[in-house]
Amino acid sequence: QAKEAGKNRIHLYDTEFDVEVRVQRELVERIEHALSEREFLLFYQPKVDLRRGRVIGVEALIRWQDPDRGLLPPSAFLPQIQNHLVSQKIDQWVLSEAVAQLMLWHAIGLDLSISVNVSGLSLQTHDFMNTLAKLLAAHPEINRSRLEIEVLETVALDDIEHISGIISRRQAEGIRFALDDFGTGYASLRYLKHLPADVLKIDQSFVRDMLNDEEDRVIVEGVIGLSRAFKREVVAEGVETLEHYLCLMELGCDFAQGFGIARPMPASEFLPWLENWLPPTEWVRHESGYNA
Numbered sequence: 001q002a003k004e005a006g007k008n009r010i011h012l013y014d015t016e017f018d019v020e021v022r023v024q025r026e027l028v029e030r031i032e033h034a035l036s037e038r039e040f041l042l043f044y045q046p047k048v049d050l051r052r053g054r055v056i057g058v059e060a061l062i063r064w065q066d067p068d069r070g071l072l073p074p075s076a077f078l079p080q081i082q083n084h085l086v087s088q089k090i091d092q093w094v095l096s097e098a099v100a101q102l103m104l105w106h107a108i109g110l111d112l113s114i115s116v117n118v119s120g121l122s123l124q125t126h127d128f129m130n131t132l133a134k135l136l137a138a139h140p141e142i143n144r145s146r147l148e149i150e151v152l153e154t155v156a157l158d159d160i161e162h163i164s165g166i167i168s169r170r171q172a173e174g175i176r177f178a179l180d181d182f183g184t185g186y187a188s189l190r191y192l193k194h195l196p197a198d199v200l201k202i203d204q205s206f207v208r209d210m211l212n213d214e215e216d217r218v219i220v221e222g223v224i225g226l227s228r229a230f231k232r233e234v235v236a237e238g239v240e241t242l243e244h245y246l247c248l249m250e251l252g253c254d255f256a257q258g259f260g261i262a263r264p265m266p267a268s269e270f271l272p273w274l275e276n277w278l279p280p281t282e283w284v285r286h287e288s289g290y291n292a
């Protein structure tokens with residue numbers, strides 16, 4: 001009897017597993033096709049220096065312009081393939097696209113940085129690092145410190161010694177690293193000490209509620225304090241309103257990013273946006289010395 005039930009259960013798992021595998025295989029095929037048809041594109045979300053009231057760079061965020069389903073956000077396809085080889089192909093495409101964009105801005109005299117999100121898997125593979133090395137070798141005119149790699153805090157904590165080693169080897173070549181969604185992975189102080197990342201990106205969930213949730217505000221303040229103590233830079237994500245912006249400025253946060261400043265946009269919209277952008281007037285009034 002028990003054996004019978006066990007058999008059934010195994011059978012059930014098999015079926016679910018089969019379905020999952022089939023769905024993933026179909027998605028992978030569509031992604032391979034999309035890569036060859038150039039259906040992916042990067043949107044760019046500006047990042048602002050809160051002290052100077054200046055745009056210093058962008059984060060590159062992938063989108064899929066699917067002819068059948070329209071413009072898809074990463075949540076529609078990245079989670080399903082995160083452990084699949086094809087996600088590394090995507091990360092390599094993103095990297096080369098971002099470097100090409102840096103070249104274009106460099107060519108017109110714009111000194112901006114680009115951050116790219118890289119999966120934990122890619123970070124640990126030779127293919128990705130080879131692509132990176134080749135791109136940098138092919139474009140010596142690119143200032144390497146203008147390329148930043150974002151790694152999820154949770155990924156970095158997964159195998160901290162290994163990831164720290166990878167990060168510091170690339171840092172030696174001038175590339176910068178950020179810990180993304182910081183605060184969601186519970187990096188203890190001891191870990192942070194051993195993680196050589198240049199930047200902490202405060203997760204947007206804390207920033208969003210910091211104005212009415214005392215605990216979230218304390219977390220935001222805490223991360224800003226940590227970043228100072230450990231001599232890292234700190235970026236707040238999810239800055240949706242002027243109140244967020246001004247509060248983060250008061251708290252001494254270095255940089256901000258969020259819908260309240262700009263939504264992610266295609267490269268073609270970025271330059272016109274940049275030309276028109278001004279820091280909030282409240283900020284200008286606040287900084288009496290703002291003339292420079």
Ligand code: C2E
Nearest residue numbers: 061062073074094117118119238239240257258259260264
């Ligand atoms: P992330 O790296 O933390 O990126 C920030 C996400 O928050 C982006 O969503 C952005 O559009 C959104 N966001 C920015 N400001 C605000 C705001 O003020 N309010 C709210 N509610 N949201 C805001 P997106 O583009 O859908 O990306 C989601 C995640 O997908 C990213 O989170 C990142 O982990 C991943 N991702 C995006 N592009 C890539 C990529 O090229 N490669 C890899 N491996 N992952 C990527």
Ligand code: MG
Nearest residue numbers: 059117150180
């Ligand atoms: Mg990111």
Ligand code: MG
Nearest residue numbers: 180181201237
């Ligand atoms: Mg994030």
Ligand code: MG
Nearest residue numbers: 180181203204
């Ligand atoms: Mg996120």
